[in-house]
Amino acid sequence: GAVVSQHPSWVICKSGTSVKIECRSLDFQATTMFWYRQFPKQSLMLMATSNEGSKATYEQGVEKDKFLINHASLTLSTLTVTSAHPEDSSFYICSAQKTGTPTEEQFFGPGTRLTVL
Amino acid sequence: QKEVEQDPGPLSVPEGAIVSLNCTYSNSAFQYFMWYRQYSRKGPELLMYTYSSGNKEDGRFTAQVDKSSKYISLFIRDSQPSDSATYLCAMSVNTDKLIFGTGTRLQVFP
Numbered sequence: 001g002a003v004v005s006q007h008p009s010w011v012i013c014k015s016g017t018s019v020k021i022e023c024r025s026l027d028f029q030a031t032t033m034f035w036y037r038q039f040p041k042q043s044l045m046l047m048a049t050s051n052e053g054s055k056a057t058y059e060q061g062v063e064k065d066k067f068l069i070n071h072a073s074l075t076l077s078t079l080t081v082t083s084a085h086p087e088d089s090s091f092y093i094c095s096a097q098k099t100g101t102p103t104e105e106q107f108f109g110p111g112t113r114l115t116v117l
Numbered sequence: 118q119k120e121v122e123q124d125p126g127p128l129s130v131p132e133g134a135i136v137s138l139n140c141t142y143s144n145s146a147f148q149y150f151m152w153y154r155q156y157s158r159k160g161p162e163l164l165m166y167t168y169s170s171g172n173k174e175d176g177r178f179t180a181q182v183d184k185s186s187k188y189i190s191l192f193i194r195d196s197q198p199s200d201s202a203t204y205l206c207a208m209s210v211n212t213d214k215l216i217f218g219t220g221t222r223l224q225v226f227p
Binding site: 042043049107108113 | 160217219
């Protein structure tokens with residue numbers, strides 16, 4: 001199997017606070033994980049690529065100081081939304097790439113719904 | 118122009134119908150083509166994965182890639198109410214950065 005979990009599944013926080021979201025590959029190791037954001041009725045937009053043991057690569061327009069990514073092990077990546085504001089409210093989804101297979105598919109977590117009041 | 122275009126629907130069909138979902142793209146460098154199914158408030162689930170052009174079949178699902186036309190399709194035969202979901206196409210140049218379509222919402226009614 002290739003199971004990816006996310007925690008928490010939903011979170012509500014006050015404006016100005018920070019929120020940490022965890023992404024874990026449960027039954028495989030993932031050198032590379034990806035973080036996406038999805039607004040209602042819109043597609044997934046890649047925010048950043050997270051590589052184990054190195055700095056994340058952010059997509060254009062994504063503030064690296066606001067969205068802190070840490071990929072400390074081959075099974076865990078975290079996304080911290082710092083000083084969250086209502087416009088950061090969204091559905092955050094991670095994926096983990098199963099390396100060593102011919103297609104190196106990405107397997108997605110169930111997502112975390114963030115609501116900033 | 119978006120790199121990947123997908124009709125958002127919604128597409129409503131009766132149970133048993135053949136469903137055709139499509140995406141067009143502009144980047145001729147795309148080599149990997151995927152279809153994902155996403156239920157409401159859930160993460161995407163990989164349905165089909167195709168490299169380069171051609172057809173791929175898996176049960177009731179068939180994926181087609183026409184690189185000359187920059188057009189990909191997903192066909193669902195004998196559609197079921199449980200197929201009701203949003204279907205996302207995605208593609209990439211290599212195996213990392215995925216570019217997604219906006220998704221087509223499908224509803225199969227009994």
